[in-house]
Amino acid sequence: MSKKSLPVVDVTGPGDVGADECCSSLTSEPLGEERAVELARVFKAMGDPVRLRLLSLIASNQGGEACVCELTGVFDLSGPTISHHLKVLREAALITGERRGTWVYYRVVRERLTQVSMLLDLAPAT
Amino acid sequence: MSKKSLPVVDVTGPGDVGADECCSSLTSEPLGEERAVELARVFKAMGDPVRLRLLSLIASNQGGEACVCELTGVFDLSGPTISHHLKVLREAALITGERRGTWVYYRVVRERLTQVSMLLDLAPAT
DNA sequence: TCCTTGTTTCGACGGTTGTCGATACAGAGG
DNA sequence: CCTCTGTATCGACAACCGTCGAAACAAGGA
Numbered sequence A, B: 001m002s003k004k005s006l007p008v009v010d011v012t013g014p015g016d017v018g019a020d021e022c023c024s025s026l027t028s029e030p031l032g033e034e035r036a037v038e039l040a041r042v043f044k045a046m047g048d049p050v051r052l053r054l055l056s057l058i059a060s061n062q063g064g065e066a067c068v069c070e071l072t073g074v075f076d077l078s079g080p081t082i083s084h085h086l087k088v089l090r091e092a093a094l095i096t097g098e099r100r101g102t103w104v105y106y107r108v109v110r111e112r113l114t115q116v117s118m119l120l121d122l123a124p125a126t
Numbered sequence C: 001t002c003c004t005t006g007t008t009t010c011g012a013c014g015g016t017t018g019t020c021g022a023t024a025c026a027g028a029g030g
Numbered sequence D: 001c002c003t004c005t006g007t008a009t010c011g012a013c014a015a016c017c018g019t020c021g022a023a024a025c026a027a028g029g030a
Helices: A033-045 A049-060 A068-072 A079-091 A110-120 B033-045 B049-060 B068-072 B079-091 B110-120
Strands: A065-067 A095-100 A103-108 B065-067 B095-100 B103-108
Touching (some): A033 A110, A033 B033, A033 B049, A049 A068, A049 A103, A065 A068, A068 A079, A068 A103, A079 A095, A103 A110, B049 B065, B049 B068, B049 B079, B049 B103, B065 B068, B079 B095
Antiparallel strands (some): B065 B103, B095 B103
16 A cells, blocks of 8 residues: 555554563573564574575675675675675564665674573573 | 484474574675575474574473474464474474374473574664 | 384475566656 | 756565474373
């Protein structure tokens, strides 16, 4: 129906995937179903080689951001495919995109990765 | 052809998914294609709510291990399905299984989770 | 030996995902 | 206005994935 004028900025997905409950580890307690669904979305987004490389390319690039035009050339894939992968990462809140003039720049959401990292950071064995 | 007598212990998957190159972060350098494929396997294994809960159930259980019989009851899923998910986690080297008498016990591979956690642990922004 | 219970494998089914080409949208510059 | 380039969406297709029931395998007990 209504067309959005800022297709990049829109929070296409379900938005924040439970960012509040930040400090529970996998080992502390059995991980409820809802939270598991939220987390699985993030891991699934990272479960593709191309998306993992995109994430790394953006994160390691000068200034912590990268233009889409810099990313498409790296892979032997079509433009739409790269755009699709970026959308998946966006919907998992792992990256954010911003249009500046002609080009669109993406940067990683650092808190997101930190959050996941902490989840996997196991306390010493009981 | 030849049937294996210990179906649980066999390293069904491609084995170690690049466990040696442990200390590179996502942000340090662009992440080569091969390594991306290896890591994607691990994240894909964690990209399912059921598998995530299985991982958490095993990790948080008494003694750091859990019997399959304790896991099947938790979910509204058939036995074969649970077994399938455990196999995926096993092939990603996230858990290991051991048969003791009638029952099979699984435990998490802690170094594996630590390894992934370190990968996502970003250095402070440039 | 046969039976029973726990676990895995097999074969099949529907739903999801990665990929593409075609198309539409956004902005810059004639 | 029109055109050109960069990016996103759409529609379709094959491949993959989660699930099940049926069947096979493993170990223990009658």
